Amino acid sequence: MNQSIDPRLARRRRQVQEMSARRRLRWLVGLLVLAISAGIVVAVFQSSWFSVDLISVEGEVRAPVSVLLDEAGIREGVSIVSVRTGSAEEQLMTDPWVAAAKVRVIWPRSVEVVVIEHIPIARVTAGDSWLISSGQGAVLALGEPMVDPIIDVDVGVIEPGGTIEDPIVLGSLEFVAALPVELKTDLVIGIDNDELEATVSGHAVSLGNATDMAQKAVTLAVLLDEGIPEGATISLLSPLRPAVSNPQPLVETSGEVATETTASS
Numbered sequence: 128m129n130q131s132i133d134p135r136l137a138r139r140r141r142q143v144q145e146m147s148a149r150r151r152l153r154w155l156v157g158l159l160v161l162a163i164s165a166g167i168v169v170a171v172f173q174s175s176w177f178s179v180d181l182i183s184v185e186g187e188v189r190a191p192v193s194v195l196l197d198e199a200g201i202r203e204g205v206s207i208v209s210v211r212t213g214s215a216e217e218q219l220m221t222d223p224w225v226a227a228a229k230v231r232v233i234w235p236r237s238v239e240v241v242v243i244e245h246i247p248i249a250r251v252t253a254g255d256s257w258l259i260s261s262g263q264g265a266v267l268a269l270g271e272p273m274v275d276p277i278i279d280v281d282v283g284v285i286e287p288g289g290t291i292e293d294p295i296v297l298g299s300l301e302f303v304a305a306l307p308v309e310l311k312t313d314l315v316i317g318i319d320n321d322e323l324e325a326t327v328s329g330h331a332v333s334l335g336n337a338t339d340m341a342q343k344a345v346t347l348a349v350l351l352d353e354g355i356p357e358g359a360t361i362s363l364l365s366p367l368r369p370a371v372s373n374p375q376p377l378v379e380t381s382g383e384v385a386t387e388t389t390a391s392s
Contacts, residue, residue, distance in 0.1 A: 182238045
């Protein structure tokens with residue numbers, strides 16, 4: 128038996144089907160437009176309009192900044208969108224010479240890099256001679272004649288990029304950093320009987336333990352500026368109560384020997 132469908136119900140059913148079809152069509156059109164827009168955006172950002180054409184570097188002296196940036200994927204011609212400043216900064220910090228680094232994107236086509244390098248302040252003898260910076264005692268590279276102060280203290284095996292935590296070395300670096308430049312030439316710091324000793328401008332200087340090292344350097348500079356006898360030894364065990372010992376005069380014995388020789392003849 129055929130049952131006829133109410134025309135109103137059939138019309139409503141068609142309307143629901145048409146609305147559903149239109150919604151699906153709108154979704155499809157929207158997805159297509161989104162895909163096309165995304166493709167256009169990617170194409171634009173990958174185009175030469177947004178490719179890196181200038182990399183400015185400030186503060187580079189010893190660190191191979193361009194090599195490190197290239198390893199981080201930053202070079203001329205790459206898309207500016209692909210530049211990851213955080214990763215680039217981490218890559219720069221892997222070099223022993225780099226103390227701090229900042230990488231910044233300048234739209235649409237430039238990258239600005241600022242590095243702060245460690246400043247070598249002394250050479251530490253540890254098997255080989257190593258360049259060391261002030262502060263935390265960063266190990267930079269094998270020693271070079273570019274730095275005069277020598278800290279002759281055995282700190283074991285060290286490598287570039289590491290740090291020296293020995294309090295004797297850190298105290299010695301503090302002493303070197305506080306000295307005037309003219310007193311650093313031919314400066315040597317070592318250990319004698321478990322106490323720090325130094326040779327400064329031809330004077331033997333007793334520094335004692337590695338405390339108050341900056342004050343000891345200031346006191347030494349004042350003493351030398353005021354003038355002390357050549358060859359005098361200086362004790363800075365207490366920087367507020369320094370002691371200066373004049374060199375002992377040589378005993379003249381040639382006359383006595385001559386007299387005795389004459390009398391014997």
